[in-house]
Amino acid sequence: MAMAALRREGRRFAPLISPRPITAVRSSPLAPTHEYGSHFLDLTPPLRNRMKSIKNIQKITKAMKMVAASKLRAIQTKTENSRGLWQPFTALLGDLPSVDVKKNVVVTISSDKGLCGGINSTSVKISKGLHKLNSGPEKGTKYVILGEKAKAILVRDSKKDIELILTELQKNPLSYTQVSVLADEILKNVEYDALRIVFNKFQSVVSFLPTVSTVLSPEIVEREAESGGKLGDLDSYEIEGGETKGEILQNLSEFQFSCVMFNAVLENACSEQGARMSAMDSSSRNAGDMLDRLTLTYNRTRQASITTELIEIISGASALEVRKNLNRGQIWMMKRPKSLDSIAASVQPLEASSTGHFDNKQPSKEVLELWRSADSVCFDVDSTVCVDEGLDELAEFCGAGKGVAEWTARAMGGSIPLEEAVTAMLSLFKPSLAQVQDFLEKRPPRISPGIEEFVKKLKARNTNVYLISGGFRQMINPVASILGIPQENIFANQMLFSSSGEFTGFDATEPTSRSGGKATAVQQIRKVKGYKALIMIGDGATEVSKFI
Numbered sequence: 057m058a059m060a061a062l063r064r065e066g067r068r069f070a071p072l073i074s075p076r077p078i079t080a081v082r083s084s085p086l087a088p089t090h091e092y093g094s095h096f097l098d099l100t101p102p103l104r105n106r107m108k109s110i111k112n113i114q115k116i117t118k119a120m121k122m123v124a125a126s127k128l129r130a131i132q133t134k135t136e137n138s139r140g141l142w143q144p145f146t147a148l149l150g151d152l153p154s155v156d157v158k159k160n161v162v163v164t165i166s167s168d169k170g171l172c173g174g175i176n177s178t179s180v181k182i183s184k185g186l187h188k189l190n191s192g193p194e195k196g197t198k199y200v201i202l203g204e205k206a207k208a209i210l211v212r213d214s215k216k217d218i219e220l221i222l223t224e225l226q227k228n229p230l231s232y233t234q235v236s237v238l239a240d241e242i243l244k245n246v247e248y249d250a251l252r253i254v255f256n257k258f259q260s261v262v263s264f265l266p267t268v269s270t271v272l273s274p275e276i277v278e279r280e281a282e283s284g285g286k287l288g289d290l291d292s293y294e295i296e297g298g299e300t301k302g303e304i305l306q307n308l309s310e311f312q313f314s315c316v317m318f319n320a321v322l323e324n325a326c327s328e329q330g331a332r333m334s335a336m337d338s339s340s341r342n343a344g345d346m347l348d349r350l351t352l353t354y355n356r357t358r359q360a361s362i363t364t365e366l367i368e369i370i371s372g373a374s375a376l377e378v379r380k381n382l383n384r385g386q387i388w389m390m391k392r393p394k395s396l397d398s399i400a401a402s403v404q405p406l407e408a409s410s411t412g413h414f415d416n417k418q419p420s421k422e423v424l425e426l427w428r429s430a431d432s433v434c435f436d437v438d439s440t441v442c443v444d445e446g447l448d449e450l451a452e453f454c455g456a457g458k459g460v461a462e463w464t465a466r467a468m469g470g471s472i473p474l475e476e477a478v479t480a481m482l483s484l485f486k487p488s489l490a491q492v493q494d495f496l497e498k499r500p501p502r503i504s505p506g507i508e509e510f511v512k513k514l515k516a517r518n519t520n521v522y523l524i525s526g527g528f529r530q531m532i533n534p535v536a537s538i539l540g541i542p543q544e545n546i547f548a549n550q551m552l553f554s555s556s557g558e559f560t561g562f563d564a565t566e567p568t569s570r571s572g573g574k575a576t577a578v579q580q581i582r583k584v585k586g587y588k589a590l591i592m593i594g595d596g597a598t599e600v601s602k603f604i
Contacts, residue, residue, distance in 0.1 A: 100361070103354045107347060114343035120171065121336035128261070128329035134230065135258055135322040142269075142319050145312035149277055153270045157249035159198075160190040161219065163242070163317075164210070165255040165324045166203030168223055173331035175256045175324070176205040178266050183254050186268065187214065190252075200242055202321070219246050226325060232318050239314040249276050251313060255320040256327035262334050264327035269320060271313045274305040348458055355448075355461065359439040366440065366593065367506040373427040432587040433514055434578060435507075436594030437525035437532050437548070441539070443502045446531040447481060453495045456485035474526055474571045478549070478562065489557035492530050501535045511539045520585070521545065524577045524592070526568050547577040 164183040166176040183199065183206070190197045198219040201207045207221050222238055242251075251271040256264040272280070278301070299307075438445045451460035463481045466472050487495075514521050521539070524547045525532055532548045550563040562569060567576040574592070582590055 100354060100358055103350060103357060107350050107354065110343050110347055110350070114340055114347070117336045117339040117343065121333050121340065124329045124332040124336065128326065128333065131230070131322060131326045131329060132258070135319070135326045138315075138319040138322050142312065142315040145308065145315060149272065149308060149312055150280070151270050152272065152280070153252070153268055155250060155270065155272065155276065155280065157190075157272075157276055158195050159247055159249040160186070160195065161198050161200055161246050161248040161251050162186050163200045163251055163253045164202065164206045165253065165320055166201070166206035167324070167328045168204040168226060170205060171332055171335055172328045173335045175264060175327050175331050176203070177209075179254050179256060179324075180206050180209045182266050182268065183210070184213070186252055186254070187217065198246065200246060202238075225321060230318075230322060230325060232314075235318040235321055236314040239310075239317045243310060243313065249273050253316055253320050255324040257323045258326035258330060261330040264331065267320075267323070269316050271309065271316055274302060274309045277305050277309060278302065351461070352452075352457070355465075356444070359445070360443060363440060363443060363504040367504060367510070370510050370593075371506060373424055426589065426591065430519060430589045430591045432520045432522065432581065432585065432590040434522040434524045434581070434590065434592045436574070436592075437523055437535060438527050440594055441504060441507050441523065441535060443504050446501070446527045449499060450487060450492065450495050450531065451481065451485055453499065454485040454487055454491055459484045474573065475564070475569055478526070478569065482559070482562065486559040487551075488559055489553045492551070496531065496534060501531070501538070503535070503538060508539060511541070515540070520587075522547065522581060524548070524568065524574050526573070528562070547574075547581075 162183045164179055166179050170176070187197045187199070197217065199210055199214060199217050200220045200222075201210055201218060202222045202225060204223050207223065210218060220242060222241070225234075225238070228234065250273070253269045253271065255267055255269075257267040258264055435441050438447070445461075445464055448457060448461050448464050451457050460481045463477050463484075466477060511521055521541055522545045523532060523536055523541055527548055528551050529546065529548045530551055532546060533543070536543065536546055547566075547568055549566050549569045552560045552562060554560050564570075567573040567580070570576075574594070578590060578592055581587065
């Protein structure tokens with residue numbers, strides 16, 4: 057709107073700036089002069105930009121899914137082998153999550169990167185629950201954090217309770233040596249009675265189990281063994297060598313912690329890659345669904361823009377004094393060569409424009425003269441008389457909208473024969489008679505703004521109106537009824553059904569069932585009716601291909 061206002065202001069002040077009149081460069085023999093030129097606003101670039109962005113995001117999510125799958129295969133084998141490392145220690149020293157101690161340390165294992173579902177938030181929630189459960193007047197609970205994601209959350213909420221933070225665990229391939237160094241670092245810097253390790257145990261690509269493993273200090277292990285609890289069987293073992301029982305328990309406890317940590321880090325890494333695969337797969341599918349919806353909106357916006365511009369042109373022509381200039385228009389027509397007696401007024405699809413925007417303008421004087429002298433007007437139906445593509449809407453109603461819309465775009469662009477496109481589209485969903493009737497009842501045709509009034513004006517001038525479409529009579533008859541156009545003035549295809557209402561095909565003898573069929577129908581009309589000047593209005597390449 058701002059650019060249009062600037063252009064209007066430029067024309068207003070042009071005589072004050074330059075002594076010479078401003079003329080426009082014509083791009084074709086029928087290009088309008090600057091006096092009549094007025095660009096229409098193209099509403100589709102924002103949609104195109106958004107669709108392009110979503111396609112790029114979809115490429116990224118698909119690539120991330122493939123990378124996660126590759127990493128998962130490498131880590132999964134290590135994870136399965138590590139499970140047998142810590143199990144003997146658990147059988148010997150136990151895993152007592154309910155043990156009551158004064159000094160608790162919650163070791164929260166998370167990932168350094170995001171986009172992996174809810175595994176990090178789950179670990180943090182369980183860690184907070186353990187912190188709250190084991191806190192009290194005589195108890196203390198501290199955090200040891202592994203991974204950036206848990207750090208980002210817990211630093212905000214419990215900064216004073218954090219003893220140690222370790223990050224970038226997966227910068228290098230995970231090994232027992234690397235994890236044992238981390239375990240030794242934790243044991244040196246933290247005083248504890250019980251280490252509670254929170255991680256996600258890998259079960260499958262789409263499933264992981266939040267898990268807590270408990271490692272007790274040597275003093276607590278010895279206390280539990282002496283009290284005759286679950287660790288009472290420790291006294292049945294004989295100690296050989298010069299080491300005391302306390303030293304052996306110290307070594308076993310430290311080794312148990314490093315083995316449990318190694319398995320926990322691998323399990324969590326495996327769960328991370330599996331969750332990332334699932335998240336990226338869902339993101340890719342969601343991007344595809346969003347693209348489908350935007351493509352439908354884009355096509356409808358484009359068709360509405362074409363129809364609106366067409367109505368603007370038609371309204372401008374019909375607003376002139378037709379009767380005053382009628383005779384002059386007839387004389388002009390008689391002097392023109394026969395090749396201009398029939399004119400295809402067609403708006404190309406957006407994809408055909410190399411500049412990426414519509415360049416339609418108000419008609420030149422020559423086109424207005426033709427409108428004044430026309431004694432017959434033929435309309436295409438889909439995206440011209442009606443806002444929508446009828447077959448696309450029926451296909452969407454029957455659940456095959458995406459595939460049919462692609463064939464429609466190719467057919468409108470003129471890249472494939474019409475009969476091939478129609479056959480392919482109908483084979484995708486094969487509508488029954490009951491489905492067609494249900495569609496017409498629930499989704500009546502939407503007439504483009506201004507068409508009804510324009511047809512009435514044409515009839516008032518005794519100008520005959522025809523509907524020529526590559527669509528089907530079953531959906532065009534209601535349109536003709538609304539506009540008051542007789543059935544004999546309809547040239548369209550015909551669906552064929554069996555006695556039980558099943559779809560069997562379409563009538564291939566209709567002229568509009570083939571490429572160039574609209575031109576054939578126009579020639580038949582002119583031959584039978586003897587019209588001298590006939591105008592064809594449509595929105596696709598099939599309208600213009602046989603006329604110019």
